[in-house]
Amino acid sequence: xxxxxxxxxxxxxxxxxxxxxxxxxxxxxxxxxxxxxxxxxxxxxxxxxxxxxxxxxxxxxxxxxxxxxxxxxxxxxxxxxxxxxxxxxxxxxxxxxxxxxxxxxxxxxxxxxxxxxxxxxxxxxxxxxxxxxxxxxxxxxxxxxxxxxxxxxxxxxxxxxxxxxxxxxxxxxxxxxxxxxxxxxxxxxxxxxxxxxxxxxxxxxxxxxxxxxxxxxxxxxxxxxxxxxxxxxxxxxxxxxxxxxxxxxxxxxxxxxxxxxxxxxxxxxxxxxxxxx
Amino acid sequence: xxxxxxxxxxxxxxxxxxxxxxxxxxxxxxxxxxxxxxxxxxxxxxxxxxxxxxxxxxxxxxxxxxxxxxxxxxxxxxxxxxxxxxxxxxxxxxxxxxxxxxxxxxxxxxxxxxxxxxxxxxxxxxxxxxxxxxxxxxxxxxxxxxxxxxxxxxxxxxxxxxxxxxxxxxxxxxxxxxxxxxxxxxxxxxxxxxxxxxxxxxxxxxxxxxxxxxxxxxxxxxxxxxxxxxxxxxxxxxxxxxxxxxxxxxxxxxxxxxxxxxxxxxxxxxxxxxxxxxxxxxxxxxxxxxxxxxxxxxxxxxxxxxxxxxxxxxxxxxxxxxxxxxxxxxxxxxxxxxxxxxxxxxxxxxxxxxxxxxxxxxxxxxxxxxxxxxxxxxxxxxxxxxxxxx
Numbered sequence: 001x002x003x004x005x006x007x008x009x010x011x012x013x014x015x016x017x018x019x020x021x022x023x024x025x026x027x028x029x030x031x032x033x034x035x036x037x038x039x040x041x042x043x044x045x046x047x048x049x050x051x052x053x054x055x056x057x058x059x060x061x062x063x064x065x066x067x068x069x070x071x072x073x074x075x076x077x078x079x080x081x082x083x084x085x086x087x088x089x090x091x092x093x094x095x096x097x098x099x100x101x102x103x104x105x106x107x108x109x110x111x112x113x114x115x116x117x118x119x120x121x122x123x124x125x126x127x128x129x130x131x132x133x134x135x136x137x138x139x140x141x142x143x144x145x146x147x148x149x150x151x152x153x154x155x156x157x158x159x160x161x162x163x164x165x166x167x168x169x170x171x172x173x174x175x176x177x178x179x180x181x182x183x184x185x186x187x188x189x190x191x192x193x194x195x196x197x198x199x200x201x202x203x204x205x206x207x208x209x210x211x212x213x214x215x216x217x218x219x220x221x222x223x224x225x226x227x228x229x230x231x232x233x234x235x236x237x238x239x240x241x242x243x244x245x246x247x248x249x250x251x252x253x254x255x256x257x258x259x260x261x262x263x264x265x266x267x268x269x270x271x272x273x274x275x276x277x
Numbered sequence: 278x279x280x281x282x283x284x285x286x287x288x289x290x291x292x293x294x295x296x297x298x299x300x301x302x303x304x305x306x307x308x309x310x311x312x313x314x315x316x317x318x319x320x321x322x323x324x325x326x327x328x329x330x331x332x333x334x335x336x337x338x339x340x341x342x343x344x345x346x347x348x349x350x351x352x353x354x355x356x357x358x359x360x361x362x363x364x365x366x367x368x369x370x371x372x373x374x375x376x377x378x379x380x381x382x383x384x385x386x387x388x389x390x391x392x393x394x395x396x397x398x399x400x401x402x403x404x405x406x407x408x409x410x411x412x413x414x415x416x417x418x419x420x421x422x423x424x425x426x427x428x429x430x431x432x433x434x435x436x437x438x439x440x441x442x443x444x445x446x447x448x449x450x451x452x453x454x455x456x457x458x459x460x461x462x463x464x465x466x467x468x469x470x471x472x473x474x475x476x477x478x479x480x481x482x483x484x485x486x487x488x489x490x491x492x493x494x495x496x497x498x499x500x501x502x503x504x505x506x507x508x509x510x511x512x513x514x515x516x517x518x519x520x521x522x523x524x525x526x527x528x529x530x531x532x533x534x535x536x537x538x539x540x541x542x543x544x545x546x547x548x549x550x551x552x553x554x555x556x557x558x559x560x561x562x563x564x565x566x567x568x569x570x571x572x573x574x575x576x577x578x579x580x581x582x583x584x585x586x587x588x589x590x591x592x593x594x595x596x597x598x599x600x601x602x603x604x605x606x607x608x609x610x611x612x613x614x615x616x617x618x619x620x621x622x623x624x625x626x627x628x629x630x631x632x633x634x635x636x637x638x639x640x641x642x643x644x645x646x647x648x649x650x651x652x653x654x655x656x657x658x659x660x661x662x663x664x665x666x667x
Contacts, residue, residue: 028577033621056618057298059557063619087552088298094487094549095479095494111479112541124590158578159548160541162482192577204574229629234622 001040001068004267008239008256009218013045017172018145019178021170022186023216025209028193029235031222033260035151036061038186040068043075046184048143050126052119052150054086066271067263080143086155112160116169123148124176127183145183148173151199152188154205174215187212215244225257232275233257236266297322297342298555301505311512311558313371314342320620325371325514325560326362326444331642333444335631336585336614336623338563342514343554344616345547347580349567349588351608354521359449359635361518364562365376365451366391368516369461370445376496376517376559378466378489380526385465391458392447395431395638417503450637462659465495468527480602482549485528492550493517502557515559518552521545523565523579532569540575547582585614589633603645604631610642 014180024034032055039061039212060073061083076153083210084105093109103261105122108114127146156166170187177183189212191205206208213219221238241252268274313666317324317338324339327346329657333339340346350357368375369391377384466489472482480487497503500513523531523543530537547563554561567588570576580586591608592598610631617623 030617030623036621059298060619064621067621071622087548087555090495091549091552091556094482094545094552095491100484109480109545113479154578154581155548158541158544158582160545190581192574229625231625262620262622265621 001070002037002265002267003043005034005037006263008042008254008267011041013041016041016045016184018182018184020184021174021178022184022187023189023219024222025189025191025219026061026222027191028225029188029222029224031188031220032151033188034220034222034267035149035188036064037265039149040070042147042149042184043070043072043080045146046080047129047147048080048082048145049147049149050082050084050123052084052123052148054084054090054155055151058086058235060235062095075124078141084122087090102174108156108161112162112165115165116156116161120169120172123173127177127181146177146181147183148177148185150185150187152189152190153208157208161213165206166208167211170212172213172246190261195205213240217221220258222258226267232259232272234259236270290358294413300658305483311514313367313373313443314514317341319624320618323620324443325373325537326367327360327448327562328365328367328445328633329640329642330444331362331551331633331640332360333356333404335587335626336640337615339443340560340585341618343363343616344584345554345561345563346549347586347613348562348564349576349584349586349613350521350564351591351593352434352562352568353591353593355593356591356633356635358520359640360393361520361588362387362565362641363447364516365448366394366417367445368514369453369458370394371514372461373514373516374500375461375463375500376466376493376515377463378468378492378518379520380468380485380524383465383467383519384463387518388458388463389452391453392449393451394457395448395452396614403439425451428572438566446638448638449635464492466492480545481539482545483528483539483542486542486546489519490546493550495552497553497557497559502559504556504558513557515557516565517554517559519561520564522563523570531572531575532566535571537572538576540572544575544578547556547579551582551584557664575626580613583614584616584618587611588613595613603632606634606645608633609645 001013010015014271022038024038026032026073039049039051051061058072067070072081072083076083084103086106087105089103090109096102098152105119108116118164127148152231153166153170157163170185173185177185178215189205189209190208191220219238219240219242221240223238224235225233236257239254241258248253257270257273258265258267278411311323314323314325315338316322319337323342324333325342326333326339329338334344348360365375365377365388375388377387381386387535433509439616458666468489471485471488471492473488475507482490497515500515501507502513521527523529525532528539529542530539531543542566550561550563553559563583565579567579588609588611589608592603592606593608594602598605610633612629615623630645631642632645633640633642
C-alpha cells in the first residue's frame with residue numbers, strides 16, 4: 001500500500017468508495033507495481049479478494065506483498081484471498097496428464113474462441129462464498145465487500161482471446177461485482193506503442209483500452225517520461241476520475257511522477273522530484 | 278524468479294506447502310550449492326552465468342534460474358548464435374545438463390561449434406592418468422627440493438575449484454574438445470525428427486511448439502529438475518537453448534505476414550515455457566529473428582512474456598560499418614527488458630547506449646560514447662569549409 005497514492009486517490013483502508021471499476025494501464029511501462037498496491041490495500045481493508053495472477057507465480061506476489069506488510073499465505077488460509085495461479089494451472093491445461101482436464105476456469109487456453117465464460121463463473125463462485133450455510137461459531141470471519149483484481153488482461157490477448165471476449169468478461173464482472181455485490185474491480189492492461197494503422201479485426205489492445213476506459217470510473221495511466229529514461233524518476237502516472245454526478249459525467253485529470261523503491265513507490269508533482277529539488 | 282539458494286534443502290513439510298515453484302522466501306536453513314550458481318546480492322535469487330561476463334553484469338549478476346532470456350537476432354544470426362553457444366559452453370563447463378532445440382541445424386551441429394574454454398583453472402575429468410615419461414625415474418620427477426612440505430599434496434585440481442568460479446572465458450578460435458563436450462549430458466530436439474500429427478485442436482499453439490513443450494516437460498520430469506522433486510538426488514540446473522523460434526522453419530508465419538494467421542502460437546508457447554521454468558530448476562535462452570517480424574506490437578508481446586530481453590544489431594553489411602564512430606565495435610546491443618521478480622523495482626543498466634565487440638577471448642559489451650577526436654575532427658572540418666566558401 002503506497003500512502004502517497006492513497007492521499008492522491010483520497011482513499012484509505014477504512015473508507016473507500018464501493019462499486020468502483022478501476023483500470024490500471026501502462027504504455028511501454030510496467031504498471032504492475034500498482035496492482036501490488038491495490039492487492040495490499042484491499043487485504044488491509046478486510047475485503048474478500050479474488051486475485052487472478054496470470055502472469056507471475058504465487059511466490060512472486062507473496063514476496064512483494066511481504067515487503068508491503070501483508071501476508072498472502074495467511075490471507076489464503078483465512079479464506080480472505082482466493083488466488084488463481086495462471087501459470088501453474090495453465091500448464092496442466094496445455095499438457096494434460098492422466099486424462100485430467102485441468103482447471104476449468106482456464107479452459108480458454110485450450111480453445112480461445114470459447115471465450116472467458118468459465119473464468120467468469122470461477123470469479124463469481126469465489127466471491128460469493130458460502131457464508132450463509134456455516135455457523136458463526138466455527139470462527140469463520142466475515143469479510144467485507146468482494147474485490148476482483150486481474151493481472152493482467154493483455155496476457156489474455158497474447159493467448160489468443162479476442163478483445164471482444166475480454167470486454168464481455170469485464171462487463172460481466174462489473175455488473176455482478178460492482179453493481180450487485182457493491183464490490184470493486186481492478187484490472188491491469190498493458191498497451192504496446194501506438195500503432196498508426198488500424199488492425200482491421202478486433203484483435204488489439206487499443207480497442208480493448210478504449211472500451212475499458214469507457215466502462216471504468218477511475219483510470220490510472222502509467223507512461224514513461226516524454227523526455228526519455230531517467231534513473232530518479234521512473235515515469236508519470238495520469239489519474240483520471242470519471243465521477244458520475246447527477247448531472248452527467250464529470251472528469252478530472254491529474255498527472256504525477258513516480259519512483260519505485262524496494263518497499264513502495266513515491267509519487268510527487270511534476271518537477272518536484274527529490275533528485276531535482 | 279530464480280530459486281533461492283536454500284530452497285532445495287527445505288524440509289518435506291515446507292515442500293508440501295502451497296507454493297510449488299522455485300521462488301521461495303529465503304529461510305534460515307543451511308545453504309546448498311549447485312555447481313555453477315551463486316545467489317544474487319540484490320535479492321537472493323539463484324543466478325547462473327550466461328557465459329559472457331559482461332552480459333552477466335548487464336543482467337544484474339547473471340541469469341536468474343527459472344527465467345527466460347530473449348535474444349533478438351542480428352541480421353545474419355552470427356552474434357546471437359555466438360551468445361547461445363557461450364551459454365551452452367558455460368553449461369558444459371559447470372556440468373549442467375543441456376537441452377538444445379533447433380529447426381534449421383541439427384543440435385549436434387550447434388554443439389560441435391562450442392568455443393573452447395580457457396583452461397587455467399577448469400578441471401577436466403580425464404579418466405586416464407597423465408602418462409609419465411618412461412626414461413625418467415618417477416622419484417626425480419616428483420621430488421621437490423625446496424617446497425618439500427608440499428610433496429604429498431595432490432597435483433590434480435579437484436572439481437571443487439571449477440565450481441567456485443562463476444563465469445568462464447572462452448577462446449572462439451578453437452572448438453571445444455570432444456571429450457569435454459561429451460562429458461555433459463545433452464538432450465536434443467530437432468524438429469524434422471518429430472513429425473507433427475495434425476490432431477484436431479483449437480489451441481492457438483502450433484504442433485511444433487506443443488511437441489517442443491511436451492518434450493521439455495518430459496525431460497524436466499524424468500531427470501528430476503522440478504522443484505518439488507524428492508531431495509535424495511543432488512540437484513542440477515537444466516540449460517535450455519531454443520534456436521530461432523518464430524522462424525518459418527518452425528511452421529510459424531510470424532515472419533511472413535503483417536497479420537499472421539498463427540499470431541498467438543509463439544506467445545502461447547512462451548507462456549507455457551514460463552510456466553515450466555517457474556516450477557523447475559532450469560533457465561532458457563531463446564533467439565527470435567525479430568528483424569523479420571514487421572508487427573511491432575506482436576514483438577512487444579513476445580518481449581513481455583520473456584523476463585530478460587536484449588537485441589543485437591550488428592554493423593555487418595550496413596552503412597555503419599564504415600562510420601568512424603563505430604570502428605572499434607561489431608554492433609550495438611539494446612536492453613529491451615530487465616525483470617523485477619520478487620521485488621517492486623527493477624535494476625536497469627546505467628547506460629542505455631551499449632556496443633559489443635567479439636574478441637578472440639572475450640565478448641565485451643561496453644557503453645558506447647562518441648569519441649572526442651572524431652567530434653573535434655568533424656567540427657573543425659565544418660569550420661574550415663565555411664572559411665573557404667566566404
